[in-house]
Amino acid sequence: MSQLSRGSSSSLDETPSTPGKFKPSPYIHRLRFHNLSKFTFYSAFFLAILCFFFLLSPPSGSNPRRSLGSYGGSDWERHVTRSARRRSDSGLTVLVTGAAGFVGTHVSMALKRRGDGVLGLDNFNLYYEPTLKRNRQKELQKNGVFIVEGDLNDKSLLHKLFDVVAFTHVMHLAAQAGVRYAMQNPSSYIHSNIAGLVNLLEVCKSANPQPSIVWASSSSVYGLNSKVPFSEKDRTDQPASLYAATKKAGEEIAHTYNHIYGLSITGLRFFTVYGPWGRPDMAYFFFTRDILKGKVIKIYETADHGSVARDFTYIDDVVKGCLAALDTAKKSTGSGGKKKGPAQFRIFNLGNTAPVPVSELVNILEKLLKVKAKRLVLPMPRNGDVKFTHANISLAQRELGYRPTTDLETGLKKFVKWYFNYYKEEKKKISAW
Numbered sequence: 001m002s003q004l005s006r007g008s009s010s011s012l013d014e015t016p017s018t019p020g021k022f023k024p025s026p027y028i029h030r031l032r033f034h035n036l037s038k039f040t041f042y043s044a045f046f047l048a049i050l051c052f053f054f055l056l057s058p059p060s061g062s063n064p065r066r067s068l069g070s071y072g073g074s075d076w077e078r079h080v081t082r083s084a085r086r087r088s089d090s091g092l093t094v095l096v097t098g099a100a101g102f103v104g105t106h107v108s109m110a111l112k113r114r115g116d117g118v119l120g121l122d123n124f125n126l127y128y129e130p131t132l133k134r135n136r137q138k139e140l141q142k143n144g145v146f147i148v149e150g151d152l153n154d155k156s157l158l159h160k161l162f163d164v165v166a167f168t169h170v171m172h173l174a175a176q177a178g179v180r181y182a183m184q185n186p187s188s189y190i191h192s193n194i195a196g197l198v199n200l201l202e203v204c205k206s207a208n209p210q211p212s213i214v215w216a217s218s219s220s221v222y223g224l225n226s227k228v229p230f231s232e233k234d235r236t237d238q239p240a241s242l243y244a245a246t247k248k249a250g251e252e253i254a255h256t257y258n259h260i261y262g263l264s265i266t267g268l269r270f271f272t273v274y275g276p277w278g279r280p281d282m283a284y285f286f287f288t289r290d291i292l293k294g295k296v297i298k299i300y301e302t303a304d305h306g307s308v309a310r311d312f313t314y315i316d317d318v319v320k321g322c323l324a325a326l327d328t329a330k331k332s333t334g335s336g337g338k339k340k341g342p343a344q345f346r347i348f349n350l351g352n353t354a355p356v357p358v359s360e361l362v363n364i365l366e367k368l369l370k371v372k373a374k375r376l377v378l379p380m381p382r383n384g385d386v387k388f389t390h391a392n393i394s395l396a397q398r399e400l401g402y403r404p405t406t407d408l409e410t411g412l413k414k415f416v417k418w419y420f421n422y423y424k425e426e427k428k429k430i431s432a433w
């Protein structure tokens with residue numbers, strides 16, 4: 001009990017009774033003392049909560065609100081140049097957009113570890129828990145990767161980055177992801193996946209030398225295509241979600257910047273990527289969380305009670321595909337916005353060629369978590385989801401040497417191991433307060 005409440009209770013007890021005036025009975029004293037103690041307890045509790053969130057908030061130097069739009073200066077440039085420095089002249093110097101994202105973190109780590117120069121860019125938006133992005137940022141910082149806090153649409157920032165660093169490649173992974181969220185926040189998809197992409201390409205075409213670009217498209221561009229497995233030449237003119245439509249539009253926009261300005265551009269159609277440090281908005285992640293909490297999970301099925309399936313692809317396989325795309329990317333042919341010859345334009349599927357029904361994903365999670373899931377099977381809502389995805393990866397195998405090796409159970413085992421460890425550490429931080 002704090003000193004304040006002890007002092008006030010003794011002063012209350014010594015108050016002299018004044019005739020004619022209301023004389024509080026001993027019961028009133030006890031009631032006041034009780035209220036005062038409650039007030040003191042709750043004030044101390046809220047103070048502790050405030051301290052907890054203050055400590056968990058991002059380090060002062062990287063406060064997204066403060067630093068978005070505040071960059072430059074010798075200290076900042078030193079961070080940028082050190083991070084972007086490659087170990088040897090044969091290495092790459094890569095700008096990774098979305099570097100605090102799931103795929104962005106893994107790709108940045110892999111590039112840095114093999115000696116390439118890596119500079120991250122991320123706007124640390126609040127689409128999902130920012131602590132996860134901050135913790136990924138800490139992992140990258142430990143490995144010498146600096147992430148500039150900024151938005152794709154900040155043209156002056158992007159020009160500044162290209163003034164300071166002569167990037168050989170851009171690995172463009174920043175995007176508003178999520179098929180279903182597009183129905184709640186459509187403008188976010190235009191802001192990041194259309195305006196942000198065009199802004200980035202505008203800066204790249206003006207750069208001298210122009211970088212080669214590899215960027216994340218999506219299996220969702222196949223939309224309602226019924227020919228399986230999906231090949232890169234198949235129909236992609238029936239997107240089922242705004243998200244898919246913005247990724248398809250991205251592919252068309254990329255083609256115009258390749259055709260007009262000579263930018264070397266490679267699009268990678270990811271197929272439901274999963275793994276450690278993943279995205280909490282994806283089913284495998286929030287199913288894990290909800291199964292452990294004993295909450296009901298909704299499992300979609302088709303209208304005729306068929307299964308909904310995905311070609312789940314483990315993050316390590318996808319990272320190998322990304323690095324192979326960077327390593328085989330030809331140079332852009334333009335400089336300063338003028339094209340000097342035809343430039344490379346490629347699109348690849350990065351999938352696992354083994355679609356698995358969502359119900360089987362849940363079976364595997366139950367086995368790994370040793371907890372029975374509370375299942376609610378529902379018809380797939382008209383939320384932009386498609387019944388199945390299935391990648392034909394023969395083009396990526398031939399051109400990139402892409403060979404996925406991780407089956408869903410093996411990959412989920414690694415994810416669950418990470419999940420338990422990560423949230424155990426998070427719990428420790430909270431209990432430390």
Ligand SMILES: O=C(O)[C@H]1O[C@H](OP(=O)(O)OP(=O)(O)OC[C@H]2O[C@@H](n3ccc(=O)[nH]c3=O)[C@H](O)[C@@H]2O)[C@H](O)[C@@H](O)[C@@H]1O
Nearest residue numbers: 177178179218219220270271272282283298299300308385
């Ligand atoms: O392949 C891709 O390119 C896309 O993969 C995922 O999209 P999605 O396959 O919908 O991944 P989840 O959101 O994890 O859903 C996986 C499966 O679970 C199903 N699901 C989802 C949520 C739910 O509550 N219940 C349920 O059965 C979905 O219909 C889907 O079949 C990513 O979220 C996209 O960003 C990415 O572009």
